[in-house]
Amino acid sequence: MPPKAADKRRQGQGGPSGGKAGKAGKAGRKKRDEGDFPETGEDGLSARAAARSPDHLELPEAELKKEVTRTLTANNPHVPRDIVRFSFKERAYKIVDDMDQTAVHFTLNGYLIHKDSDEGRRQSIRSSTEEEKAPVEEEKAPEEASAEATEEAETKEEEPTGDAEAAEEGEREGEGEEAQAAEAAQAAEAEEAEEPPPPKTPEKKLPNRFNFIERGSITYHNPLREKGLQTDPAPFETFSDNVNQWYIYDTYMEELERMEKAKEKEKTKPVAKKEEKKTGRKLSYVEPPHVDSLSKVAKAAKIAERMVNLNTFDDIAQDFKYFEDASDEFRGQEGTLLPLWKFQYEKTKKLAVTAISWNPKYKDLFAVGFGSYDFMKQGHGMLLLYTLKNPSFPEYSFSSESGVMCLDFHSDHPHLLAVGFYDGNVAIYNLRKAGSQPSYKSSAMSGKHTEPVWQVKWQKDDMDNNSNFFSVSSDGRIVSWTLVKNELVHMDVIKLSADGTTMQGPEGLQLQRLGSGTSFDFHKKIDYLFLVGTEEGKIYKAHVFDLNINKLEPLCTQLVVTRKKNKTTHVQFNPVYPIIIVGDERGLITCLKLSPNLRKKPKQKKGQEVKRSPEEEMAKLEKLLSVVREPGSKKEK
């Protein structure tokens, strides 16, 4: 590299260091390398400044020139100084003092042995006797004990032999001499020993007679690592007490008293509870009950279950949301139903779906009542609540002794469900409370029906803000049930009488034959006005306090889709989504999506709901009725 301007300056400065340009150049370069910081060398400093890291400490000159002492100790800085171990003797954690400070950088196992050691001597004997040509000596050489004596004799004999063997002899002599060092050495041999040592040393170099190279190699071992571990000490506690005879006696007396009290309590309360107290064992220390680990994950498990279901039925979910049957355009008024989910529960396989209802608040929740329409086959009943989010298992399930016939959600309290049973009872289930029993149930004493309850319907809260509902049954009574405090109070509203026929009972009683009501519905605006449909095919317009009899043909308002082998029993429309759920005789609930054609009317209704007035609906109804009325007794199906 050509010397730079700075270099030349240095050269000038470093004149005395050397006359020659090369030397001066070198000296100059050296100086530049050593001490460039305080001076402003053009290229040097700029290069260094560029090389400075962004977090380079900027120290003032005073600090830069400050002298720092650094001591060199023999301690290994990598050895930790704060290792703590639990000492079982002192039952405490103590700092470990004596840490090994040596750091081993290199180890190599050597293979040199001292020539005077046993092994050394053995080896030299062996090597020397190998070189000997006379077999006799070779045989004798390995033996130590005998060798000494024989060597002695041999050395004496061998002495006069040629110089070529002088070395070996000398060796042996020397060995023999050395071997006998402990024993009394003979003077002659001592003299001889003096001779051989000098020629020994140059002869030690063994010639390579076989002309081969020995080369060792070793396969790679994995290095060994030491690893130690100490377990945590077991937790300990102290306990103390004092015991004497009177203390024991007192404790026993107390215990006996406690047991007697417990027995008395058991007598007064006939209800049998779980026996935690066995006679003779009273535990003063009670351990906390083990929380069922499953309940902790219940919420997470529920979410996971729903996710799994969503994944499994992913295509159905997609259809539910987005599928629109394009072929509807070609079908005019007709539409199709696209099957979506199927809800099935093994316990309800033998039961028929008797009632379905959507929850007014949660649009994906619906309740299904199970029972049996067959008079002969009456068994238990079930009430299941499903959600569209989990089609494989019901969210809630309640079982009852008799079949469920009808159910209704409370519009304001969506957790209350009114249920009517085959045996004439009604019950209210509270979904917020756990447990399979209804919150309130009617009984024979509290005015249940004598015939199956066919429909229940919630009403607006009465003046005392008590929720109440109506039920209609084949026994001809319409009963209003009010939830007063914690009881169901019933009130017979109407007794339907059949066409004025009264029978003479066997004991002279006048029995009024009651017509059997099967369904009813309330007027939307007028609270106390409702319609009742009966088995005989009549519809009554009923006022709570009054009864008008209209002779009308029955309006069958049930759509029966006879597509499957099982007879379908119930259909419900979902108020929000374009789907319907259909229940059948085998306990299977199918969810179907309405194709656009079928939805047209609801859609129109949605748009026009605000405008539509009750009068229009009445007009529609009138039209329908007129259609029905004239042709005579016809049942629309």
Add this chain to the structure above:
Amino acid sequence: MEETEEEKKDEADYKRLHSFPLIRHSDMPEEMRVETMELCVTACEKHATNNESAAKMIKETMDKRFGSSWHVVIGEGFGFEITHEVKNLLYMFFGGSLAVCVWKCS
């Protein structure tokens, strides 16, 4: 004198008849506690006269079943302060007049 003796005997009999193993303090798990209690009752009944041999029997059985270094004290009147491993202490009364303290500490 005789009457008082009889009374004492009655008391003792009463205690023995109405006595049952009463756990005064324990922090063992349920199964362990029951097993230990049964063992103590058996041992005390077997060596009713000799507390030491009863204690020996209990200690050895506990060592075999639940691990080493159990300690057992049986007596009718004593005070104690011990350090024990958590969940390995049983302190009970038995027989109307005997107190047994069993604990583990290595």
